[in-house]
Amino acid sequence: MRTINRICMMLFAIVFVIGAVGCAPKQAAGPVTIHILTMDQAGLKPAEIDQIARDFEAQNPDIKVNMEYLGYDFIHDKITTGMAAKPPAYDAAMIDVIWPDEFIKAGYLLDVTDRVTPDMKSGMFPASWNGVTRNGKIYGMPWLMDVKYFMYNKDMLQKAGITDPPKTWEELVDQAKTIKDKGVAEFPIIWSWNQKEGVVCDYAVLLYGNGGSFVDASGKPAFNNDQGVQALEWMKKSIDDGLSNPSSVSSDENAVEADFLAGKSAFAVNWLFQYSDSNDASKSQIVGQAAFAPMPVFQAGMDAGVKGSSVDGSSSFAIMATTPYADQTWKFLAYLASNEVQMKYSKEMLPVWQTDFEGDALKTLEAANPTNPVTVPAFLGQFPFANERPTVPYYNEASAALQLAIQEALTGVKSPKDALDEAAAKWVELAGK
């Protein structure tokens, strides 16, 4: 009995010692490790960012970079939960263009205005800075400038006897009917209309292309006016007519890509990553067949002077306000956004540097990757028409209401007008809180 007691006491002591060692304050010796959260979807692939991190470490032996990759849908919540820890779980994170207002209000983002050099400020696209600037303060480093692009399958259009891609959504409907009638594709168009942010992006493309807008000049919701309702009615009709793939209602951008790359759709609206993937034989059955065209608009929108329409899907890297390693993290972010790195990896993601799109630099950019002669003009043609989603701290909840409304209309649960009216009422309620 005594022996057993002694053994137990010894074990108890061991537990305490282990616990005490575990709780001992960590010595800040050797290189500092910074933790960076980013997405594995649009933009650079994890292997490429890992390579950038290793190159950075080679130049900065006192900093180690620990990258963590997640699907886009998980990033927002990972940031909010990561900020509950002290120090935060991440020293910097990728933030979507729709999050800064919420995160700034929450006190998550470090003001980096004084760290931005004049070269960065003047060299990068003003739009990329607008995404991370609020009340004159800068809260992030531009990283990825993206818009929704209109892509089509050249071979499928050719098979259907169509020479030029559509300029209006009405033309798209006609072409899709031809493609369907000729048996080239059962459902010629695919969209990301599942109950996530993607459906709001696609709706933005159509809404602004019809001369509408999310909010009016006074900031009140305006998407439930005639232009907005017509855009949603058009979406519903395109499914009912068998032109848009009915699976769009449960598809995100990855599913859209899978469909387009399998050669099932003639038209797809998606971010830039779909184009480079379409030429990757390990993923795509349509290598060399994808092409860009300017995003169509509605005839009514065109008549009202709308020249183009898309949605801004840019993202940046923001330093978390409570990080103890702000200097080291900024050094890495500056490297990520540097002209040298952005130029080198321009196949998946075009540089945020406006200076790369001018003069001799443009020639260098176009020569940097085989796809650049196609993607650079597509970007320059589409980005000026990128519309912004509302910049409000309660954006996620507002977007959820709109996602629900669109899905209710698409699935026939409610009429487009009723569904959008309800979402608009929710936006008013949220703004009043």
Add this chain to the structure above:
Amino acid sequence: MQIHLLLYVMTFKIKSLPKQSYSLKQQDARTAWLLLTPSLLVMLGVTLWPVISTFILSFLNAPTGINQARTFVGLDNYITMLKDQVFWETIGRTLYFMVGSVGLELTLGLAIAQLIHSRPWGWKFLRISLIIPWAVPTIVNGAMWRWIYNADFGALNGLLMQLGLINHYVPWLTFPGTAMNLVILADVWHTMPFVALVLQAALATLPEDLDEAAAVDGANAWQRFWQIRLPLLRPAILVALIVRTVEAFRVFDIVYIITSSGPANRTLTITYLTYLNSFAFGKQGIGAALSFLISIFTITMALIYIRFLYRPEETQ
């Protein structure tokens, strides 16, 4: 934690040794408490404190953020939710999932347990293969079923096409009336083996002589199952029911992966609503209140089961 577990087991061993004197017994008790203290501290830290903290949070207006003022709002969070139509719709939907999922699991689980118990050819293989769906993490199971249901590449469409039951691929997850049933099916595939194994283990412990005596008295197989085995299985069914009901009511991950609450909120469950409020919408007070409403409901369900199904004399 493993060390704690070891200490815990050893404490019981010490307790089970023959006691020689009162003072030694006291000594044992002291040792036991001493040994249990680390585990208790850990449990208090990781279980009790978050519960208390969440309870407090449920009475606060607590926007997400490190610089956000939290104000006491009394029962406002609870009242807001209880008055909200979306909340009640979500409760109804969650109950539908719970009843559908647990009902199917229990029926199928009982049938399979009985099948294994009758030891047909290949019963050992059947029992081992049952563990596979249960061993698959829910998140993997969700991803797998999302692909099975995929409108353009899914195995379900492929199978139904080959059987000639459909003539073109169907976007299953886009139908408001169907989506929840498909999530239930995926959940049943995943968790039914748990119920089957619990019931099969219970069946194996039932005295055979009762069954044989009934057979001698002329009871047919159905009567013997219904009137002898089933009442004796009641404690095991109770355990499976409580565990599965509570789990099913808190369903989240499988919905998150397969449908993300769509189409048009038709698979939005109460835990998903809690998640949205807490993390996506930054309303931690509302999220905490919802968590407690979920707890109240699950405890009530467990109490109802125990009141109607638990017979202490049967377990003795």
